[in-house]
Each structure stands twice: as structure tokens, then as C-alpha cells.
Amino acid sequence: MKAAYYDRTGPANAVFQIGEIDDPKPAAGEVVVQVHASGVNPTDTKVRGGTPGRKMGYPRIIPHHDGAGVIVATGAGVDPARMDQRVWIHSAQFGRAFGTAAQYVALPQHLAVRLPDATGFLDGAALGVPVMTAWNSVMGDGPVAGRTVFVAGGAGAVGHYAIQIAKLGGAQVAASVSGPAKAEEALRAGADLVVNYTDPEAEAQVHDWTSGRGVDHFVDVNTTQNAGFSASVMAHGGRIVSFGSATNTSEMPIRDFRQRNVSIRFLFIHRLDAHHSREIAAAVCGLLRPGILSHRIAHSLPLADIAKAHQLVEEGHVMGKVILDLSKG
Template sequence: MKAIIYRDNGGPDVLQFVERDRPTPEPGEVRVRVAVSGVNPTDWQARSGTAHRKLFPEITPHLDGAGVIDAVGDGVDPGRIGQRVWLFMAAAGRPTGTAAEYTVVPADQAVPLPDEAGFDVGASLGVPALTAHRALTVAEDGPGRLRPGALDGKVVLAAGGAGAVGHAVIQLARWAGATVITTVSGPEKAKLAAAAGAHHTVNYREGDPAAAIRAITPDGVDIVAEVALGANLTVDLAVLRTRGTIATYANEGGHPVELNVGQNMVLNTRLQFLVLYTAGPQARAAAVEDVTAAIRDGALPVGEAHGLPLLRFPLHRTADAHRAVQAGAVGKVLVDVTP
């Protein structure tokens, strides 16, 4: 089979296009013929060595993808062969990610993909959708699960709504009934966020974004899904309601985070840091169930018409796909693996 591998941490040039034997699923695993592989910032960070140390002599990258199960290991229902699936955390603590024609994953990380969704949707889920779900379900006064109506009466602020996670936050929050506000850097990204379903967009580079958000929701925001905590914390606290939650999944820009303890005490702020790897199996399983339900309802479409442009690369150009993500490409970067 054709695969992408790297043996050493470094820049995109460490990625090699090679031939490898098809992997054999072990007990409890499935083998998937990958159609589309999704690329996330976590993937290039792992490749470069900035995210965590390299665990295996040779690694096939990428956490997310979609395809068809073509073999199962002992203990897995053989009736799953031929099932369309979306994959998450494929390369988490394992050497076999989705940047290959075939990959093996634990059976519960190959999730049945509803007929309503294509492989592009499946490959765009994983890290962004599960992270978004976590951000929307950690509030003290909010739901622990998402479904239509679960966020009725709540106001969600999606920071950076044109990004992959921000896009998923908008879609899931809208599906669950929230009023969704998003901050963006300009009119083109505002169009994308509106296409994703945001009720309101605020350009954080113009005027007073906190005042603009407060004009929309005088009582404040219930949940902030934050991508750049250091840069945005002042605005977040200015618009957060009492007992509101800031759920932060990144700190883009690397700005230091300074907390005014007294201000946060008075607000009873919940500051929730999150990452999928350590969220725990129960939280991930709940997110998988709810995201799959949202797919069935047609709530998670992708493509420019739905606020998430798709940037495609063939498998042999995976290094270019990494360069695009690392450079901050707007939209979702996908690698087409097999027809």
C-alpha cells in the first residue's frame, strides 16, 4: 500500500511517500481503507516534535479520516466489514495514522458514518468536532450532552469562527439551540462564519469588540469557546456573564495569560482547559454519540457554502498539506488517499 511516513521530527520535508505492507488488525481493531485523511494543527505539531516526543521509530501521521472497514480483528463483529466510518485519534499513541491507503484503529475509534454524510464530512470531524463538543459541555450551568434544545436560551461566543474548531462550535451550538456570536478578523471570514450558522459576527480588529458583543447580549455570554486565550481574555471577561465558562482549546499567537484573580472571583468564572487526549473515555464517547446524531440531522456540512472551504491534496503531496495548515490556511485541509 502507499503511505506517508516520517522517522525523525522536523519540517514537512521529513515526510516520505513510501510503499508498505497492509497492516493486520489485532484483537479489538479494525482495518480501514482510507478514502480521505484530515489534517489538523496537532498533526504538524506532532511531526515537528513541538507537541510531544516521538514514540515510534516510524510513524504514519494524521488523527482523522474516513473510509470503509475492510477487515476486523478477533472480538470485532465481522458484520462491520464494508461499513463506512469516520476515524478519530488514529495516530494518538499509535504509529498508524490515516495518511495511508489502509490503517488500523481500535474498533470504537472507527465510528459508523451516517448515509447522509460523505467522506469529506467524515474526515473533517475528529479533532475539530469532538473538541467543539467538549467546549460546549463543560459549563457549570450548561448541559453535559448536546441535542436539539440542549442549549436553548444560552449564548455561545465562538472565538475565531472561521477556523475548523470554531466552525464546529458554531454548527453544534446552533444545532443545540444556542444564540451564536463569533469573532472574526475581516469580512471574508465573517461570510464564512455566517454560512456556518452564526447569528452574529463581530470583527475584533475594528472598534470595541466587547461593546459590540454586549450590545447583542446585554446579560452576557454563557460559554466562550476560545482559540487564543492570551490575546482575547480581556474581551472574554468583559462579555462573560456571572458563572460563565471560558473553554480554551488553544492559545494562538502564544500571548501570555495574566489573570485578574479578583475579577474572576466576582464573576465566578469557570476557566476550562481542554484537549482530547486527556478528556477521558466517557467524555469522548459522549461526544462521538452526539456528533454522530448531529451528522444524521445534517447539522455538520462542510465546504465553502457551509463556511468551511476544503483545500485538497493528493497523498503524495501530504507535505504540502502540512505546509498549508502550518501557514494558517483558512478552511479544512484534506488529503485524498483512495477513490
């Protein structure tokens, strides 16, 4: 099969190779998917970029967790009726060397989820890690109907789905962004209030919006950077769900959080067990009826342009997903 891969970490344009490698075979409990579209996430670019002093997890890596395609082989223990099923894929490369940046990928069957006919492969490849993370961040602590939910990074891939899921769940939703174009995106996704997190007035705007009560639930893309802000805007008994952070360690205003009984739950979506993963995927599938969830594709590129795709994600200006469209070659 044709695949994009790297044998050493480094800059995208220096390490990516496109070549032929053996087609994968399904192990017990696995399916093989013919990949039609492969989604790029920030984690794919970070792993490819490498960490000084850390060795690659595998001698060769085909990157990407997310994708969409059609099941073309089933391993022992998988219902053969899944053959020819259209699927969306998440976490494909976690704990495995080979992800979706190839014509075929083998993966545990629960990571390949039925994709309704009405959802195209590009949109299917946008779902993956962002929608799984968004659903768990918003709904993983119980219903949000009637509550206030704050989505930090409302124009990001996770944030875009988080706003929509919180609104569908009946919450009042505020979001933060860094500028007017991203504010438009967050409003289009359904946010009731959008603040600019670089604006010193942002905290006061959130206090006014909640009539001084504070927000019940905070979906956090950058927990260390946002700690001062979140400590200021949380309601008594509120919950922060942290799925991202620019730095690993930081000083946190612990006293402010403690005095309002705020709890912080950290989330790493790839390490949810298969049972929880299936539950979230099923809930997401319930939202894939036409007209419910909007997906945002910023760029679709051929597999040969994988280095450019990674660079676009790394630059951080793209609003919407960067997807490799394997039908383009």
C-alpha cells in the first residue's frame, strides 16, 4: 500500500517519506479499514517533531489517529457483517506504530465506528479525537442542561465540537478566543457569549454574563495559561475539565479553587477504556443525523502533501481541520 511515514523525528519537510509498504492484516479483534481521509491533530505533529532526549516509540511511524473509510477485512472475533461498513476512526495510532496516513490501517474494532451514509469521508475524518474529547469534556461529568459551560479555545477543533455539544445538551455556553475571526467561528458554532482571553475585560464580561455566579463547567484547552482566569470565573462547586496545557508544570491559584470547592479533572482521551470509548462514540453517532453537528474542514490535501498539512497545523492559524484526502492520490 501507499503510506506516508517517518523513521526519525524532526521537521515535517525533512522526515516525511511517501512509499510502498506491506498491506496490514487484521489481528484478532481488529478490522482493516481502507482509508479515504486522514485527519491531522496537534498531537500528530508534536510526536513527529520529537522531544529532545526521547527516542521514537517505533522504528517507523505512519502518523495520524483520525480518519474515515470502509472496512475491508475483519479479524477473528469480529462480526463479519462489519465488512464493507463505512466507519470513522479515532486514536488509531495510540499504542501502535501505524495510523491512518496510508491506504489501509489495522486497528481494534471499537476504534472504527459506523459512519452514516449522510456523513462524507472528509467530515468523518474531522470527528475522531476532537469530537471524542469534546463529548467527554462537556458531558463526562453528567448532564449540562440549564448549566453554564465555558469553552476555552472556542475556535479550535475540540472547542468547535464542545460548543455544539454543550448547546445540544441544553447549556448556556460562553467561549474564549484570541481575535475577531475566531470569535465569528465560536458564535457560528452556537456560543451565547464570546470573550477575547487576551482582553483584561474578559473576566468581568463572564461575571456579568453569569450575574456574578460564575460558570459551572469549564472546558480547558490550556490549563496552566488559563489558571488565573478560570480561578476567577468558576462558580462554587464548579468543574474544570483539562484536556490541554501549554506547559506541564505551573503555579496554580489553589486557594481560589479550594475556597469555591472547584474540582479539576484531567483528560487523556486515548487512555479511556474500550467500554467508555464505545459509549462516547455511540453518543457521537447519535449526533450524526443530518443538520445536527457541523464539521469544519479548512484544507483537504493529497497524501503527498502530508508535510504541508503538518506545517499548517503547527502554524496554528488554521480554523478548521486539515484533512488528507486519499482519493486525491
